[in-house]
Amino acid sequence: MVPGSTAIIRARDVMHKGIVSIDGMATAKDAVDKMRSEKVASLLVKKRHDDDAWGILVIQDFVKGVIIPGRSASEVNVYEIMTKPIITVPADMDIRYVARLICRAGIRRAPVEDKGELVGVISLSSLILDNDLF
Numbered sequence: 814m815v816p817g818s819t820a821i822i823r824a825r826d827v828m829h830k831g832i833v834s835i836d837g838m839a840t841a842k843d844a845v846d847k848m849r850s851e852k853v854a855s856l857l858v859k860k861r862h863d864d865d866a867w868g869i870l871v872i873q874d875f876v877k878g879v880i881i882p883g884r885s886a887s888e889v890n891v892y893e894i895m896t897k898p899i900i901t902v903p904a905d906m907d908i909r910y911v912a913r914l915i916c917r918a919g920i921r922r923a924p925v926e927d928k929g930e931l932v933g934v935i936s937l938s939s940l941i942l943d944n945d946l947f
Contacts, residue, residue, distance in 0.1 A: 825904040828925045828933030837892035868897035901926040
């Protein structure tokens, strides 16, 4: 809730709408190029089939999976360095609980799910920097 207000702010109210995704077979170089062109800090990795889980690729994955081991970004596939499965939050979840879940899980962002579909991404920084919560 915003101080002085009785309205509950939900994940859907503060999420970044739109999903930027990539195929798990793409290279890390392709992923970096896409992140730069779309100006995002994460990519959702597409499911291979209906029974599969979504994955996520974040900046830290490149550091741990490409830079530190000294691998070539052109020779590393996204599926090798991504995190899967991912933690999602319901679109109607109160942002106080979203923030608590994200912090306790030790992650910085989570996709927002509505009726089984991913509809956006919420991050701790977007809660503070991109909204008038304070």
